[in-house]
Amino acid sequence: MVTLKLDRLSASYGRHQILAEISTPTFEGGQVVALLGPNAAGKSTLFRRILGLLKGAGEVMVAGTTSERPVAYMPQETGAKAVLTVYESVLLARMQGRALTVQAEDLAQVDRALEELEITELGKRDIGDLSGGQRQLVSAAQALVQEPEILMLDEPTSALDLHRQIGLLTVLRRLARERSMLILVALHDLGHALRFTDQAMMLENGRLIACGSTDQVVTPTLLHQVYRVEARIEPCSKGYPQLIVEQAV
Ligand SMILES: Nc1ncnc2c1ncn2[C@@H]1O[C@H](COP(=O)(O)OP(=O)(O)OP(=O)(O)O)[C@@H](O)[C@H]1O
DSSP states (O other), rough: EEEEEEEEEEEEEEEEEEEEEEEEOOOTTTTTTEEEEEESSHHHHHHHHTTTTSSSSSEEEEOOOSSSSSSEEEEESSOOOSBBBHHHHHHHHTTTTSSSSSHHHHHHHHHHHHHHHHOGGGGSSSGGGOOOHHHHHHHHHHHHOOOEEEEEEEEEETTHHHHHHHHHHHHHHHHHHHHHHHHHHHOOHHHHHHHSSSSSEEEEEEEEEEEEEEHHHHHHHIIIIIIIIEEEEEOOOSOOEEOOOOEEE
8 A cells, every 4th residue: 555754854945945844644545634724834835845846855755656657746726738628638647657559448547537527528628718617627637547546636626616626525535545545635625624634734834733633633723823713613413524713813
């Protein structure tokens, strides 16, 4: 099973240090890990550092992988190449780093990714013509179709309506379990984090200030300290934790 552990990770843009000494326990395939923190806390920077797009001290320790390209990444900005259809763009994402010839299995995986995200009907559309939310789902399909062992998604629900936010996070959680995939997902919605993630990392000013099971990280005390809101967490009638914000402090 794939595992990921960060050991005293740092990252800088030029001489400006953004991340300092980020160390985590070992995360395992099958888990969904929320990456939380206010604007500019360093969430996207941490993804880039894990991907090796930024240099810095410390180590990203990945073990137990069986594929040559174990990691897929869905960035926050989802660029659109207008010359491609949705289907072609997802197939292209699938073929990156693979054999040049498209196999039946590749087409099957494209179909599967589009089906999982309920966007099969968009297949023939030009991706430049899509709405922001549709484009975000296509971007998620481009990451999923790579069948990664570690999937990192940077605010994948930010452009989605409520139904699709719940839909995407439900699918991600199921796929993590079914495929023993480790998912790291940056989220601003702490209620979604409580409901759909197992572990959470809370960043503030480039430092990891809390890490552990999500219900132990997202607490009224931490919300007060980091987000400067007075909030409480109560179960709804179905037992799901709900975040109730009283006021900013
Ligand atoms: N390319 C860059 N060059 C210089 N500084 C950068 C660059 N990208 C980000 N930063 C800075 O690094 C810090 C962390 O940014 P980052 O995008 O990682 O935060 P974030 O937690 O993802 O924020 P948000 O929730 O607003 O998306 C910010 O102060 C930002 O201005």
